[in-house]
Amino acid sequence: MVIPEVQSKLQELGTQSVVIFGIESHVCVFQTVLELLEAGYSVHVVADAVSSCNKEEVPLALASLRQAGAIITTSESLAFQLMGDANSPNFKEFSALVKAEKQHISSSLRELVGEASGSSPKSSL
Numbered sequence: 001m002v003i004p005e006v007q008s009k010l011q012e013l014g015t016q017s018v019v020i021f022g023i024e025s026h027v028c029v030f031q032t033v034l035e036l037l038e039a040g041y042s043v044h045v046v047a048d049a050v051s052s053c054n055k056e057e058v059p060l061a062l063a064s065l066r067q068a069g070a071i072i073t074t075s076e077s078l079a080f081q082l083m084g085d086a087n088s089p090n091f092k093e094f095s096a097l098v099k100a101e102k103q104h105i106s107s108s109l110r111e112l113v114g115e116a117s118g119s120s121p122k123s124s125l
Helices: 004-013 027-037 057-068 074-085 091-100 102-113
Strands: 017-022 042-050 070-071
Touching: 004 070, 004 091, 027 057, 042 057, 042 074, 042 102, 057 070, 070 074, 074 091, 091 102
Parallel strands: 017 042, 042 070
Antiparallel strands: none
């Protein structure tokens, strides 16, 4: 749910895109994203930054949100997108940090959204 104070701030700032992460992907995150999409925002959901007490809910929620028009991304992809390009003064340092954390990031993604092998319902993302 988008509370009035947040809605006011988004309008005040002229925000067009919103990044969402949170707990209970199939309830709180889901409802918030749908409200933001309905209000005309471009909504990016960070797949490895949402969760659920029932991990099977995460890929289903993400698939539904994608169908509704949300952009499903990862923390790494989002961070590089926000970085801009390789000409950014912090790009090399940031890239090295991402490489150092690659195993942890991959493990987190597999745990949260499943393998992309096509062998399970989780892979429909």
